[in-house]
Amino acid sequence: MAAPQQQKLKVNGPVAVTANRLTDGAVVWRTKAGGWSVALADAAVVTTAEAAIALLAEAGKRDLDAVGPYVAPVTVDDQGTIGPGNLRERIRVAGPTFELPH
Numbered sequence: 001m002a003a004p005q006q007q008k009l010k011v012n013g014p015v016a017v018t019a020n021r022l023t024d025g026a027v028v029w030r031t032k033a034g035g036w037s038v039a040l041a042d043a044a045v046v047t048t049a050e051a052a053i054a055l056l057a058e059a060g061k062r063d064l065d066a067v068g069p070y071v072a073p074v075t076v077d078d079q080g081t082i083g084p085g086n087l088r089e090r091i092r093v094a095g096p097t098f099e100l101p102h
Helices: 049-059 087-094
Strands: 015-021 027-030 065-077 082-084
Touching: 015 049, 049 065, 049 082, 065 087, 082 087
Parallel strands: none
Antiparallel strands: 015 027, 015 065, 065 082
16 A cells, blocks of 8 residues: 555545544544544544645554544535535444444
8 A cells, every 4th residue: 555645636625534443443533633533523624635645644653543544525514514525424423324123
């Protein structure tokens, strides 16, 4: 796998870096402060490939907190509320799209 700085990345709108927390597999989002949060609202959102690559590179430096970081599309509404940008991220944030059997 190429280093994040060597990857070609297309950014067409707002994106954030997400991964899974190593201790329990929870979905986490890279924050502006350089940490991880389970709250999508805390995610650092960028709109350029250069900024996304920089976030991804920083996130990948230590695989002790979170693993498998990648750039994910997000939405930002007029009030600044961040939401998942595609079905995969909606599922990662909210769970399955159907009711699980009991």
